[in-house]
Amino acid sequence: MERGNVIRLRRGAYVAAAEWQLLSPGARRLLAVRAHAAAADEQPVFSHFSAAAVWGLPSFNTWPTNIHVATEAALGGRSSSGVSRHPQQAPLDVVQRDGVLVASVAATAVALARVLPFAEAVAVLDAAMHVPRVGQPLTARPQLEGELARLGRRPGCAAARRAVEFATHLAGSPGESVSRANMFLLGFQLPELQVPFFDARGLIGYVDFFWRSINRIGEFDGFGKYVREEFTQGRTTAQVMMDEKEREDRLRACGPMVCRWGWSTAIALPILGGFLARNGVPRAA
Numbered sequence: 001m002e003r004g005n006v007i008r009l010r011r012g013a014y015v016a017a018a019e020w021q022l023l024s025p026g027a028r029r030l031l032a033v034r035a036h037a038a039a040a041d042e043q044p045v046f047s048h049f050s051a052a053a054v055w056g057l058p059s060f061n062t063w064p065t066n067i068h069v070a071t072e073a074a075l076g077g078r079s080s081s082g083v084s085r086h087p088q089q090a091p092l093d094v095v096q097r098d099g100v101l102v103a104s105v106a107a108t109a110v111a112l113a114r115v116l117p118f119a120e121a122v123a124v125l126d127a128a129m130h131v132p133r134v135g136q137p138l139t140a141r142p143q144l145e146g147e148l149a150r151l152g153r154r155p156g157c158a159a160a161r162r163a164v165e166f167a168t169h170l171a172g173s174p175g176e177s178v179s180r181a182n183m184f185l186l187g188f189q190l191p192e193l194q195v196p197f198f199d200a201r202g203l204i205g206y207v208d209f210f211w212r213s214i215n216r217i218g219e220f221d222g223f224g225k226y227v228r229e230e231f232t233q234g235r236t237t238a239q240v241m242m243d244e245k246e247r248e249d250r251l252r253a254c255g256p257m258v259c260r261w262g263w264s265t266a267i268a269l270p271i272l273g274g275f276l277a278r279n280g281v282p283r284a285a
Helices: 019-024 027-041 048-055 105-113 118-129 141-151 156-165 174-186 238-255 268-279
Strands: 006-010 013-015 067-072 083-088 096-097 100-103 192-199 204-212 216-220 257-261
Touching: 006 019, 006 027, 013 019, 027 048, 027 067, 027 100, 048 100, 048 105, 067 174, 100 105, 105 118, 105 141, 105 156, 118 141, 118 156, 118 174, 118 192, 141 156, 174 204, 174 216, 174 268, 192 238, 204 238, 238 257, 257 268
Parallel strands: 067 083, 216 257
Antiparallel strands: 006 013, 096 100, 192 204, 204 216
């Protein structure tokens, strides 16, 4: 709730409106989760979209903003204003993270994959399995498959299983995941992922997508590449853009053509389909 210069997260918890406007959807959800945890009489177990915020899984603007908590089946699933309760028919894998109780990464990712559109589900699962250059992945395919086995034939599990089978640890960003999922839905040939390219100077880098049959590189050009510290590593936006241009020049000098697209293309099936066709990407056999 917005009141003048502050946003009310819940009774007794507020954040400055100016600060709120700068936060990503995931960061907003995380603030709301922490406010709910601080005010709760008993420590809640966060699940679904709220658990995704705790784990730092990708978030989309279309997601609900309610707080999501897991409850025992005997307590039912009655929800109240701003809080959605999910009764558990089988024991839920619960862990503590940053001071709150939350469904495990595997349980969270599979729960979302049961209810999200295919491309968004893939983005969540890819992020859950992503192997960072430094550190460890949050989870792996066996844990996701184990969670599916725990749930059996509950509603949405068939869709979640398809998304798990399609997901990969190689995707570098949600934009790459959504792009790849929509390529599949459109019936295009799927590219190789994170292919390294070299020239006389050494490693140029790892490209997002490579269609070897047509010698074409595809790059998802998300805004985060130019502003997020994990990508900029202390460089200014201008320097990042200059470095990216030099990188692309070196890639082109190796022979492949390079095509780029952003979110507006990735999320719109007709637009993405036309873009891929114009760039010569073949249909899948």
